[in-house]
Amino acid sequence: MKGSEKLRIFSCETHINQALDMFVAEQKTFPMLERLTDEEKLSTKCTYCNVASIYIVSDEK
Numbered sequence: 001m002k003g004s005e006k007l008r009i010f011s012c013e014t015h016i017n018q019a020l021d022m023f024v025a026e027q028k029t030f031p032m033l034e035r036l037t038d039e040e041k042l043s044t045k046c047t048y049c050n051v052a053s054i055y056i057v058s059d060e061k
């Protein structure tokens with residue numbers, strides 16, 4: 001079964017390695033790492049803590 005939902009993980013500087021590990025464990029593929037825009041940073045919290053996120057880890061397609 002193929003899920004249509006993409007996995008997207010938001011992460012702060014501290015938890016980026018954790019986010020990458022989690023993505024690889026779940027998707028069995030290496031993710032694309034992008035920096036959020038300033039606007040996105042303000043409205044998005046890290047998945048692992050309450051700090052504003054800096055990165056988004058997502059599928060490249």
Ligand SMILES: [Zn+2]
Nearest residue numbers: 012015046049
């Ligand atoms: Zn964090």
